[in-house]
Amino acid sequence: MTGAYVTAGEDYKRDMNYVTTRITADGRDGFAVEPGRYRLVVSRACPWANRAIIVRRLLGLEDVLSMGVAGPTHDARSWTFDLDPDGRDPVLGYERLQEAYFALDPDYPRGITVPAIVDVTTGKLVTNDFDQLTRDLSGEWTAYQREGAPDLFPADLHDEQESVMRRVFTEVNNGVYRCGFAGSQETYEAAYERLWTAMDWLEDRLATRRYLMGERITEADVRLFTTLVRFDPVYHGHFKCNRNKLTEMPNLWAYARDLFQTPGFGDTVDFDHIKAHYYVVHADINPTRIVPAGPSLDNWLEPHGRDGLPTDTWGSGGTAPGPVAEAERVDPAHTPLR
Structure with missing residues (x-):
């Protein structure tokens, strides 16, 4: 994304007007699925x-x-x-x-x-x-798709998954931005309250479920993970989402580490890029553009302890992705996954 700014006195509103042309198997929008295109x-x-x-x-x-x-x-x-x-x-x-x-x-x-x-x-x-x-x-x-690719939108979970993803988007994915780009004390406090209501809901939900939808990974987990992995390095301080750190929420923190250590998740994360972007680009929030040295990242590799929860991580017949291609590896200096 780009183009997020503080507007004095106003609530943050994301521009959701995108180019909605689709690439489909039948090419109905004029763009058919085609390798290499x-x-x-x-x-x-x-x-x-x-x-x-x-x-x-x-x-x-x-x-x-x-x-x-x-x-x-x-x-x-x-x-x-x-x-x-x-x-x-x-x-x-x-x-x-x-x-x-x-x-x-x-x-x-x-x-x-x-x-x-x-x-x-x-x-x-x-x-x-x-x-x-x-x-x-x-x-x-x-x-x-590769043999063993997971079904990230299982039909039997459709309605519940859409509801969960909607709440994750409005209250958490976008909620941290609503806090960070609030234009007044009043709009900030309202956004902060909404965010932490949702975070507490997620903490409770993940007490008995290994993943958001239960035993297997779905796109709901992908969508939540990308906010959680940025929470302590950026959102806690830079966006003033500081009731507590992710590391202080036992279920969410264990869940985030579980995903981080799962092939396909943590191996896509570049913490140096994340911190550089938010602290340098958002000069209206951080006018000095100083990038914090912390937090320590080694705790992302600590045991998560969620193996005892009911688990079918990749779904029936599904398998983990293979190693990351060398050309797409995250710089080892930018991640604890060395």
Whole structure:
């Protein structure tokens, strides 16, 4: 994501107007699923992009959907490909993700956000709809998913899962931003109350369930994890979500460590990118742009103790993803998973 700012006196409202074109098996929007045709552009700093990275990895789509990684910081114009040796994405040839948006619409009026999928054949943005994007990786790319890929949207859990994901999004994923970008004491306190009501609900829910929906991992876990892994390094202090730390909530902290140590989750997380993004880009919140040295990360590898809960982690016939491709490994200096 990009373009979040404090507006004095106002509640934070996320702009949810995205390019909603879909890539589908039947190509009904003009974009059919096709190996090698599309490029997923992400930043490891962004929680919404982190979702897409995790889902792509869990489903084993690395060989059919390439991934470009933008740097953790950006200016008011766009995410940039400053991690690449010549400052250009090696597939798209772009210096800025903005170029793909303007190739679609030269007058594109909104924020330049990640995740984004770009049509390599034209260089144009196809979609930046982060919610639908991962749903389609699960539901439309089935012909190219790895053997043993988990079903992240099990039919028997559909209604309950949608309800849980809706609450996680409004109250937690977006709730931390509502706290961080509150424009008044009153709006901040209301946002803070909403966030911690939801966090307490999750703490209770996870007392008897290994995962949000019970015995197996679903996309609900992916969506919650990307906020939890950023909570103590960023949201607790930077966004003033400081009733307590994640490490002080026994069930949520054990659950977060459990997922972090699961292939496909922690191996996508770059803590240096996360901290650099929030503390450097959000100059209206952190005008000095000083990036905190802490917290210590080694505790993410401590035993989580959740093995005794009812478990069918990958679902019937499902398996864990294999090792991360060397080209997509997180810098070992940026993660405790060395």
